[in-house]
């Protein structure tokens with residue numbers, strides 16, 4: 001996935017908001033990139049560009065070597081709110097991408113009660129929801145719904161995973177538990193991941209690159225490699241290298257916020 005000198009403005013004329021200054025960013029296959037930066041700096045805008053939900057004002061966006069949208073790429077998405085459909089069971093929510101996305105869609109009728117169902121149950125078991133497939137979203141806690149939402153994002157073996165503060169609404173302990181689960185799922189299938197987060201520990205736990213953005217209009221200030229051995233554990237987050245890194249990131253973001261305030 002590549003952004004080449006991309007800018008984005010929302011709206012036109014005097015009321016236009018420039019969300020992104022010129023941004024260039026490249027992710028290789030299997031990269032796990034965390035996007036961090038001050039509120040409103042354009043992190044979600046980058047996800048929308050890559051997910052083909054938004055067109056760049058100028059510049060180019062490429063996914064799988066082609067202009068975004070030109071090539072069928074399996075994309076998984078998860079957001080801060082789990083957005084599960086309330087009238088479907090957890091299992092049916094998780095299977096939804098298989099009903100919509102090719103090549104799975106072609107076999108939906110034939111496999112939805114056998115192979116696809118087994119696939120959903122296997123994923124649910126991996127995230128600790130073994131016996132919850134037949135429940136409805138309202139019967140699960142927020143953390144459990146977010147686990148299900150991760151399963152839905154991954155059920156169709158996406159090549160690209162777009163995560164917008166997926167754990168933002170959860171308590172610290174559930175959040176840390178889900179970091180471990182997401183890491184395991186990522187190690188299993190190695191999709192390319194773009195994760196937007198405000199949690200610097202989360203970015204350093206999960207990512208192999210952390211991209212720090214300036215305040216709006218967002219541009220890239222730093223592209224920081226994260227080399228801690230995997231699988232990382234919560235103990236990793238108390239090592240000096242880890243705390244140094246999150247401290248450095250924090251300083252960069254505080255400076256970026258300060259610079260924006262000064263202009």
Ligand SMILES: Nc1ncnc2c1ncn2[C@@H]1O[C@H](COP(=O)(O)OP(=O)(O)OP(=O)(O)O)[C@@H](O)[C@H]1O
Nearest residue numbers: 010011017019038039040041042043044045046216
């Ligand atoms: N549809 C829209 N119309 C007008 N302005 C928008 C629109 N979407 C986003 N913006 C503005 O563009 C800027 C970037 O928004 P974006 O959501 O990408 O930022 P963000 O870094 O993800 O923010 P946060 O960290 O607060 O979630 C913000 O100033 C926002 O108000």
